[in-house]
Amino acid sequence: MGSLFAHLARQVPANARREVETYTREIPEFRYLDNDPRARARTLEHAVWLRRRTIELSPRDGELSDDDLRRIASMGELRAGAGMSLDTRQKVLHLHTALMLREIAEASEAERGGGVEELIRMMAWFVPQSERGIGAYRRGFLRALRHRLPYTEQVALLTRSLLNGDPVSAELAAAVGMEVPERCAVTVFRLPDRPTADRFPESEIGALVRSHRVPVAWGPEGGDGSGELIALFPVFSGAAAAENTPPQPAPGLPSDPAADKLPDLVGDFARALGRPCAVGTATAPLPELSGALDRARRVSRAAPLHRAPSRLRPHTLADVFVELAVADVPFVDDWIRTVARRLETGPDLLGTLDAYYRHDMHRGATASALNVHTRTLDYRLRRVRELTGIDPGSTRGVRTLSAAVTRRGSGAWR
DSSP states (O other): OHHHHHHHHHHHHHHHEEEEEEEHHHOOOGGGGGOHHHHHHHHHHHHHHHHHHHHHHGGGGGOOOOOHHHHHHHHHHHHHHTTTOOHHHHHHHHHHHHHHHHHHHHHHHTTOOOOOHHHHHHHHHHHHHHHHHHHHHHHHHHHHHHHHSOHHHHHHHHHHHHTTTOOOHHHHHHTTOOOOOOOOEEEEEEEESOGGOOOOOHHHHHHHHHHHHHHHHEOOOOSSSSSSEEEEEEEHHHHHHHOOOOOOSSSTTTOGGGGOOHHHHHHHHHHHHOOEEEEEEEEEEEEGHHHHHHHHHHHHSSSBSSOOOOGOOBBBBHHHHHHHHHSSHHHHHHHHHHHHHHHHTTSSSHHHHOOOOOOOOOOHHHHHTTTSSSHHHHHHHHHHHHHHSTTTTTTHHHHHHHHHHHHHHHOOOO
């Protein structure tokens, strides 16, 4: 055995202890080891064994055996069974890899840069065998999750792993019987009041997840008690996209073709939620889902709340870009709010304007939607002009009054 490997062998106990101490210091879920001597000893034993196997195999370029991989998988299974989260699993793998590389570098420095051939041999062995070991650990971890967690919680883990770009998502998808598409419409259902435990629509949501094979997870609860449901609706590609994508708008205009495919799915989930909600969506390829979630979340906060699932539709950036800009400039938002307040004294003027703009200012369609005569509609529009000094059918009216209607309908002004 060369000097580099001999140095690593001497340092095995100290390096293994350092790994365990790093886990307990940097990962909150590992702090229980300070009060559980048996668990700490088991973790230390595994760290020692893995280092010794590394030193045994790497000088002769030997592969981890099936027994080795089963042992690594059993550690992943043990930790998942104890309740370790996916985020912690990823931190463990990152820390372990970083510490092993650090130990190799320290050994090389201790040998004063000697043993270059040994260092190259070690690194050439380390990369492929680390991938095999991580794969075994991941499989054991997922095996325990499948036994420990209900189906909907496994789907939630899949959703979060896709949003975080975690490579475990492919195996999670297989475990819950789903395919991972190349692109997703990240869709956020915003609820002003998140369902409480006794009114939690878990069974209804679970039934939709099973029937539609859609990754879904609850987002973080807001400080005001609001909540959100995040769904990753698949976006068709290839021939399916050609069949399901509507004609494209003029070049330069923002568009999101996936939004035209979502209303039925959105309506199904809205009915299961059984409460007012607003929906924002943004489409992106898998590596960019995290950014799409941020956009969809912002759109959902600007989109109007609807009680009736039949009226609910997914909003995109193109639908609420004005309201997003208004929300980011407080004095403009205050001005728009003042305009909206002037309309509160009239006969359902805000609701009338909402219908008017939703029907592209078509008087007949608007009157039918409101179930009133066109003369009644004309009176209300005239009343809007009297109270605000703005003609609803003018360019200024569309820009100002539609923003006021949407901001008011989003629930942002409380």
